[in-house]
Each structure stands twice: as structure tokens, then as C-alpha cells.
Amino acid sequence: MSTTPPTSARILSRPLIAFRLVQWATLVSLVWKLGGFIQMWRCYVAVPLHQDFFPRIFQSANVLGIVYVVACVSLAVGAMTTIARRRRISAWVGLITMSVLCIHQGSYNDATFVTGWWAELWSVWLAGRLEKDAAPILMQRAARVARGIVSLILLGGAAGKWTDEYWSGQVLYEIYFIDRDFWLFNLLRSMLDAESLREVATWYSRQVIVVETLCGLTLWALPPRWSAIIALAVLTSIALLSNFHLFSVLLSLIGLAATGLLVNASNHDTTSLPVEADIGH
Amino acid sequence: MKRPIDCGYISILAIVAAIAVWLLSMPVCDFVQRSTINRFHLQTDSFALWAIQQPIPSMYNFHNRYEVRPSLRPGPSPDDTDAQRGTLNHFPLRLFTFGDNREIFLRKPVARTIDLTTTYRDTILHTHWTATPRDDGGFDLTGEVVP
Numbered sequence: 197m198s199t200t201p202p203t204s205a206r207i208l209s210r211p212l213i214a215f216r217l218v219q220w221a222t223l224v225s226l227v228w229k230l231g232g233f234i235q236m237w238r239c240y241v242a243v244p245l246h247q248d249f250f251p252r253i254f255q256s257a258n259v260l261g262i263v264y265v266v267a268c269v270s271l272a273v274g275a276m277t278t279i280a281r282r283r284r285i286s287a288w289v290g291l292i293t294m295s296v297l298c299i300h301q302g303s304y305n306d307a308t309f310v311t312g313w314w315a316e317l318w319s320v321w322l323a324g325r326l327e328k329d330a331a332p333i334l335m336q337r338a339a340r341v342a343r344g345i346v347s348l349i350l351l352g353g354a355a356g357k358w359t360d361e362y363w364s365g366q367v368l369y370e371i372y373f374i375d376r377d378f379w380l381f382n383l384l385r386s387m388l389d390a391e392s393l394r395e396v397a398t399w400y401s402r403q404v405i406v407v408e409t410l411c412g413l414t415l416w417a418l419p420p421r422w423s424a425i426i427a428l429a430v431l432t433s434i435a436l437l438s439n440f441h442l443f444s445v446l447l448s449l450i451g452l453a454a455t456g457l458l459v460n461a462s463n464h465d466t467t468s469l470p471v472e473a474d475i476g477h
Numbered sequence: 478m479k480r481p482i483d484c485g486y487i488s489i490l491a492i493v494a495a496i497a498v499w500l501l502s503m504p505v506c507d508f509v510q511r512s513t514i515n516r517f518h519l520q521t522d523s524f525a526l527w528a529i530q531q532p533i534p535s536m537y538n539f540h541n542r543y544e545v546r547p548s549l550r551p552g553p554s555p556d557d558t559d560a561q562r563g564t565l566n567h568f569p570l571r572l573f574t575f576g577d578n579r580e581i582f583l584r585k586p587v588a589r590t591i592d593l594t595t596t597y598r599d600t601i602l603h604t605h606w607t608a609t610p611r612d613d614g615g616f617d618l619t620g621e622v623v624p
Contacts, residue, residue, distance in 0.1 A: 236576040243583050244615035245574060245608075249519045249527075298531040299524075305568035305575050307536045314532065321485040329481060337486050344493040348500075349534045355500040356513070356538020356567075359598055367540050370564035412500075445536070 209331040214338050214455040215283070215322050219275035221451025222290070222315045225308055226268050228444035237261050240302050250301045260302045267293035267312075274319065280327055287323040290316040308444040314345045315448035332460060339420045339459045342452040346427050349449055351412025357405050365398030372438065373397045380437055424456025496533055503597075510600040514539065517568050517595055518604045520622060541569040544592045545582055569593040573608055573618060586610035592623070 240257035253259055267290060274286035294316050297309035322338050329337075361367045372381050373393055384396055411430055415423045431450050435442040503509045512521070513535060521527035545561045565572065572578050573591060582589060591606045606620040 232576065239577060239580040242614065243579050244613065245579065245583075245618050246611065246615060247519075247574075247618045249524060251524060299528040301574055303575075304531065305571040307534070307567075310532060310534060310536075317489060317532075321489055324485060325483065329483070333480055337483065341486065341489050341493075344490055348493050348497055349536075351497055351500050352534025353536045353538070355503045356535055356597065358504050359540065359596075361540045361596070367564060368537075371537075371566055 209326070209335075210458045210460070211322060211326055211329075211331055211334045211338055214335065214342075214458050215319060215326065216275050217454060217458075218315050218319055218342075218448065218451040219271050219286075219290075221454075222312050222319075222448040223268060223271035223275060225312060225444050225447035226264070226271065228447065229308070229441060232441075233264065236302065237264075245301065247301060254296070254299055255301045257302065259296075260300050263293045263296045263300070264303075267297065274323070280323075283326070284320075284323045287316060287319040291320050306445075311349060311445050311448045314349065315452055318342060318345060318452060335455075335459050336420070339424075339456045340416075342455045343416045343418070343420070343423050343427075346423075346431075346449050346453050347412050347414075347416040350408045350415070350430070354405060354408035354412050357401075357408070362401055362405060365394070365401035368401040368404065369394060369397035373400075376439075378439060420456035420459040424453050427453035427456070499533065507600065510597050514595050514597060514600060514602045517541065517570075518593060518602055518622075519570060519620070520602070520604065535567055537566045539567070539595050539597045541565045541567065542594045543569050543572055545572065546590050546592075547587055569595060570604075570606065570620070573606065573616075583608055583616055586614070 237257055237260065240260065244257065245255065247255060270286040270289035270293065274283055274290060277283050277286065291313070294309055294313040297303045297306075298313055303309055318338070318341055321341070322334075325334055325337075357367075372378070373384070373396070384393055388396065407430060411427065415427055418426070428450060431446045431453060435446050499509060503513065512530065513533075515521050516527055516530050517535075517539065519527065521530070542564050543562065568575075570591075570593060573582060573589075582591075588610060589608045591608070592603065593606065594601065594603045603623040604620050605623050606618060608616040608618050610616055
């Protein structure tokens with residue numbers, strides 16, 4: 197009896213692993229605040245806001261709910277499908293739904309959808325190349341684009357903080373230190389007097405500015421693995437030290453950053469994993 | 478190994494580079510500052526122009542302050558003890574439009590006003606918004622720039 201695998205069977209290449217990793221990370225980022233989103237949607241249905249600035253379709257709570265569900269489904273399909281055409285379509289649907297969520301009245305301010313938009317832009321490009329390019333080159337390019345995106349997001353955070361108010365710590369003091377219910381700020385308030393708390397806010401804010409600026413300016417230029425390790429540490433620490441809800445914003449970036457770990461140091465993709473049939477159409 | 482030309486790859490890197498230049502110019506370019514602050518206050522000239530800026534990352538940008546009052550009187554009112562004041566991380570009108578805040582501030586069918594002030598270096602934008610109750614349980618939300 198022959199043991200030769202069927203001709204349609206393919207190995208799971210590193211770029212495909214990277215693609216799936218980012219779909220899973222972005223999907224988890226969307227459902228991270230699921231309870232909050234359901235509550236939010238109910239509120240939008242109960243209290244509609246009529247505003248000339250937004251087209252009517254982008255004020256509709258029903259549109260928001262449907263697009264959110266479609267985004268989650270498309271990410272799940274993209275993460276699991278073995279059919280290339282289905283993967284490309286799911287990535288496009290992901291990008292379109294993220295675009296809507298970025299400009300809808302009820303979600304435009306949530307950075308979850310901005311980082312998700314960038315993750316899906318990357319996914320659309322990668323899904324279109326998986327059957328065309330050699331895995332080592334594609335993996336290098338995928339990681340390079342991912343580094344560029346992560347750098348850009350952090351630079352965006354930094355640029356808006358290059359002010360006296362942030363350098364003095366005043367803005368983050370008002371947002372976090374006065375009354376935010378979070379383990380770090382609760383702990384600091386319980387340990388410090390008002391003057392010391394304000395002083396800590398200054399150094400906390402300066403640390404944020406310096407880290408975001410340095411990462412924004414340099415991550416894209418570092419070797420893939422170093423960039424990935426630093427980005428993963430920084431992105432995780434942002435949520436752990438300021439707000440657990442921020443994981444919804446950061447998880448898609450964490451997925452993108454982690455793709456740097458999949459770049460083979462020797463530039464040869466010799467460790468592709470024989471996992472499953474992957475059918476390209 | 479031969480590297481094939483990939484227009485998608487080049488295009489994404491070009492977009493990232495262009496936005497990075499936009500962000501790096503923010504401290505010195507009044508146009509970039511004004512565009513982003515207008516975007517935060519939904520004061521961009523058109524919805525389309527506002528929408529294409531949305532992928533530009535702007536988390537925790539600027540100093541965004543608000544003052545909410547259960548009245549239609551515009552402008553600061555230090556004697557108004559019912560006013561609620563605070564600081565927000567970005568897009569300050571989210572206080573009325575986003576999530577639970579909408580329910581907190583607009584639960585009762587009572588007109589409310591919100592004054593928003595955003596500063597970035599020497600650039601300041603102050604807008605005044607009014608939420609007026611409607612018969613369907615919702616509100617009309619209108620805003621104007623305060624000179």
C-alpha cells in the first residue's frame with residue numbers, strides 16, 4: 197500500500213502561520229470587550245444620536261452590530277480555512293468591516309478598529325501572495341511590513357504627546373492618577389501623598405513618551421527577532437501598566453509583532469510544518 | 478534567491494512612510510496639527526476627508542478636556558455646580574457618542590451641552606455641542622466652533 201500523501205497536501209508554511217496568527221490575534225482583540233460592546237449596542241438602540249456629520253448608515257446601531265459580527269466571522273474563517281480563495285475573501289471582508297468600524301459614529305474613537313484595520317490591510321496583502329512567493333522571501337517581507345505598522349502605531353501615540361502638558365505629566369495625571377480604578381493607580385494612591393503621586397505621574401508620562409518615541413523611530417529598522425521581542429514586551433507592558441481594556445487595541449499589534457519571530461535567521465524556510473492539507477484555488 | 482516585484486508590498490510600505498512623515502511633522506506643521514484636532518472634534522470639512530484620516534494612529538493624543546452641563550448655556554460657567562469636568566484620551570466627543578457614556582449623560586430626555594477644548598502646543602480648538610431630546614428617545618447632536 198502506498199504511503200505517498202495526496203498531491204493536494206501541502207506544508208503549512210511560515211507565512212501562512214503568520215497569517216493565521218494575526219487573524220486569531222485580531223479576532224481575540226475584537227471579542228476582548230465583547231460584554232462591553234453588547235452593552236454599548238443596546239445603549240445605541242435605546243438612545244440614537246442624530247448627527248449631520250455622519251451619513252445615516254454610519255449612525256445606525258444595526259449596521260454597527262452586523263458589521264461587528266461579520267468582522268468576527270471573517271476573521272475566524274480566515275484563521276481556520278485551508279482554501280486560499282476563501283482566505284483572500286475573508287481578509288478583504290475583514291478590511292472592509294474594519295474600515296466601516298473606523299468611521300461609524302458608535303465606534304470611530306475606539307483604537308481597536310484602527311489597529312485591526314492595519315492588521316487586515318497586512319492580511320489582504322499577505323493572503324494575496326501566499327501562493328505566489330517563496331516562503332523565505334515572503335516571510336521576510338511580511339515581518340518587515342508588520343514592523344513598519346507597529347512602529348507607525350507607536351509613533352502615532354508619541355507624536356500627539358510631544359507637548360509640555362504630557363512632559364509635565366499633567367494629562368496622564370488627570371486621565372489615570374486622580375481616580376482611575378486600576379491596580380497600579382490604586383496602589384500608588386494608597387502608598388503616596390498627593391505631591392508624590394503627582395511626581396510619579398510626571399515620570400510615568402515621560403517614560404511613555406520616551407518608549408513610544410524610541411520604538412516608533414527604531415523598531416522598523418531592527419532585525420526581525422529583536423524587533424519582535426522588544427515590541428511584544430512594550431505592547432504587553434502598555435496594557436499591564438495602564439489599562440487591561442487596552443488589550444483589545446494591542447492584541448492585533450501583538451500578533452503582527454510576533455510574526456518577526458517566524459523569520460528564519462538563516463533566510464531558509466527549512467522548517468515548514470507538515471500539518472494539514474492546504475488547497476490553493 | 479530572486480525577489481519578485483510586489484506592488485502591494487511596496488504600496489503598504491509607502492503608505493506607512495507617508496503617514497510617518499505626517500506624524501513627524503506634527504510638532505512643527507500647523508496644517509497637520511489643525512487637521513488632526515479638527516478630526517478629533519468632527520470639524521473636518523467633509524465626512525470623506527475625515528474618514529480617510531481615520532487609519533492615522535492617534536491614541537492618547539493632545540490634551541482633551543470636557544465640561545458637561547444640563548443646560549443650554551454656552552461657555553465656561555465656574556458657578557455652575559452641576560457641571561462635570563474631566564480629561565479624555567482622544568476624540569473627546571466620545572463622551573456623548575460612545576458606549577456607556579451615551580447612556581450616562583443622555584439617559585434622561587433633558588437637553589445637555591458639552592464644551593470641548595483640545596490643545597496641542599499653540600494650537601487650540603474649542604467646540605460647543607448641544608444634545609436636544611427627540612420624540613424617538615434619541616437626541617439631535619449639533620456642534621459649533623467657539624472662536
